[in-house]
Amino acid sequence: MTTNRPPSITEPSRQLSVYGEFDVVVVGGGPSGLAASVSAAKHGAKVLLVERYGFLGGMGTAGGVTNFAGLYGRKNGEMQQVVHGVVDELLARMEALGGVNAPQDGMQGRIRVRSYDVSALKCAADQLLLASGVGILFHALAASVIMQGSHIEALVIETKSGRQAIRARSFIDCSGDADVAAFAGAPFELGDGHGSGLFPTTMFRVGHVDAPNALAAVGEFKAINTFMEASQAREPGRYTFPRAGAILRPQKNPTEWRANVTQVANAGGTAMDATDAKQLSDGEIEGRRQITEYFSFLRNEVPGFKDSAIVDIAAQIGIRETRRIMGDYVLTGEDILSSARFDDAIGINAWPMELHAAGRIDWQFPRNWDSSTGRVYNDLPWRMLVPKGVGNLLVAGRCASMTHEGQSAARVSGGCFVMGQAAGTAAAALSAGQTFADTDIKKLQKNLRQDGAYFDDEL
Ligand SMILES: Cc1cc2nc3c(=O)[nH]c(=O)nc-3n(C[C@H](O)[C@H](O)[C@H](O)COP(=O)(O)OP(=O)(O)OC[C@H]3O[C@@H](n4cnc5c(N)ncnc54)[C@H](O)[C@@H]3O)c2cc1C
Known part of the structure; x- marks a missing residue:
């Protein structure tokens, strides 16, 4: 009509x-x-x-x-x-x-x-x-x-x-x-x-991590990236990572880790614009979609994360x-x-x-x-x-x-x-x-x- x-x-x-x-x-x-x-x-x-x-x-x-x-x-x-x-x-x-x-x-x-x-x-x-x-x-x-x-x-x-x-x-x-x-x-x-900007990230935290194993494997600042590269080299196409340069770090209690790994673009491929109501809404959904994918990689591929669980997805997409x-x-x-x-x-x-x-x-x-x-x-x-x-x-x-x-x-x-x-x-x-x-x-x-x-x- x-x-x-x-x-x-x-x-x-x-x-x-x-x-x-x-x-x-x-x-x-x-x-x-x-x-x-x-x-x-x-x-x-x-x-x-x-x-x-x-x-x-x-x-x-x-x-x-x-x-x-x-x-x-x-x-x-x-x-x-x-x-x-x-x-x-x-x-x-x-x-x-x-x-x-x-x-x-x-x-x-x-x-x-x-x-x-x-x-x-x-x-x-x-x-x-x-x-x-x-x-x-x-x-x-x-x-x-x-x-x-x-x-x-x-x-x-x-x-x-x-x-x-x-x-x-x-x-x-x-x-x-x-x-x-x-x-x-x-x-x-x-x-x-110029129509883009710093890309946003939906943050999440993973709990019930086996701390000694996780710290030994990925306790160093950039060690998680080695696991990502190795997984992609071994099985191309199994995991899609939104960005290189993931940040996965232990919180005060090292059975809980924060993951700064997602990256949310708009339909045009540039950084999602958080002053645009529709892009902001779509971005929330995309951030959570990426989190479920990344979490399956963590559980399957990274020592210490096999029995972990997502304990929090941030209330809103992180805007830089x-x-x-x-x-x-x-x-x-x-x-x-x-x-x-x-x-x-x-x-x-x-x-x-x-x-x-x-x-x-x-x-x-x-x-x-x-x-x-x-x-x-x-x-x-x-x-x-x-x-x-x-x-x-x-x-x-x-x-x-x-x-x-x-x-x-x-x-x-x-x-x-x-x-x-x-x-x-x-x-x-x-x-x-x-x-x-x-x-x-x-x-x-x-x-x-x-x-x-x-x-x-x-x-
Ligand atoms: C994914 C991500 C990871 C980051 N990592 C780090 C890190 O590791 N360490 C670090 O120090 N910084 C980090 N930053 C940057 C840092 O968190 C922010 O830049 C910082 O919080 C900005 O502070 P601010 O006070 O300017 O604004 P914000 O922290 O954005 O706070 C703005 C506040 O204003 C409120 N608000 C907004 N609009 C309105 C309105 N119209 N009416 C009423 N209230 C409103 C919001 O709800 C919010 O509480 C990160 C940012 C992101 C997105």
Whole structure:
């Protein structure tokens, strides 16, 4: 049946009830949103964090990432923690819950990470925000903004109580997808800017693993890839692997392993676009399809996994990259490779470029990666949080102002904690009518230092 109906429809205007008025509203409870809301509250602001799910943690929990990367970097030949501040309080609470692993090294000592349990991050994050005085509104989706000139007057949310508005002096977009910035009309780039981007991955965890056998066979960072290559060489066509460069690692309890192995494309073969509703929906199904295939390989071919079981498939497909705002400074791949320094530094990114390309991961380390002197990491500049054209908005986390290449590094948790802490601290200091472009950087840096953030001041 054909219809002559137009492809769009006009929504009647309506009055929205105001949920509340705040100094700072943070959208999104991932690493950047946690650090932003806690920092703003600690500096005296009345803060509300709005999160679409019923728990905090962002990709770390909802996406099943369960691993902090980017907290450690090498200086003068020694690996050390170079991201401090709010994250230390979170780690301490996770440790008290027994849910975070000791640091693990990989890639010939070039990276150090800490894996954790989803439940520990969820519960520790609740505790941390409540103890800091942050208000939380779960199950609230940021859906729009109401502008007054170049300022956001209110955020519009969809909730089970209906559509409501929230007024605030300033807003911090930690949605990962720059949703608020896009609603407000700030310029952004999507993915790699050429119709693709970092490919997404649906994460899963395998339990009931025979730990001694599994650790002996695939305990080394890249050992699983040898099993994949051997299986394909022996029986071509039996297993189809979505990408080379699988990451299969033990959790705190080594009878449970996390698998970062799937890769989800759209129908055209480029990276699935998580800002496209239909692609996002189709991608969830494709991610789970790949998991069932990969799990049969694990059980059949990898020592220690014969009697294992899938204990969790992440609540949502893991999204690495969607919108990135084009702000006052755009962090580049060259900044990562050259271990760049900035006068307006807010902290450190210590992760290399990790480009999830079609069928593979391209790792690119800073050029001085094997140096026994100096630092093998870059500063993150304040300007990457400041969008163009919207006076009372900051954007922190994986949707901050970076190129596709720069984002492939600074998107991991370590950099997101740094950006969030700086954004929250600055937002608490913004007075009515002021814009973030007027921020006193020296004062911000002083406040961050006092709150334990790490700056590498030595030349
Ligand atoms: C498969 C995969 C593996 C990864 N592996 C690692 C790793 O090993 N180590 C590491 O450190 N990093 C890893 N990363 C990267 C890292 O997890 C993310 O880049 C990081 O979590 C980004 O933090 P964020 O705060 O910017 O956003 P996110 O963690 O994406 O959090 C955004 C939050 O905002 C909420 N939200 C989004 N839109 C709205 C809206 N409109 N309204 C309300 N709430 C909203 C979301 O529900 C979410 O809670 C991985 C990422 C993926 C996808």
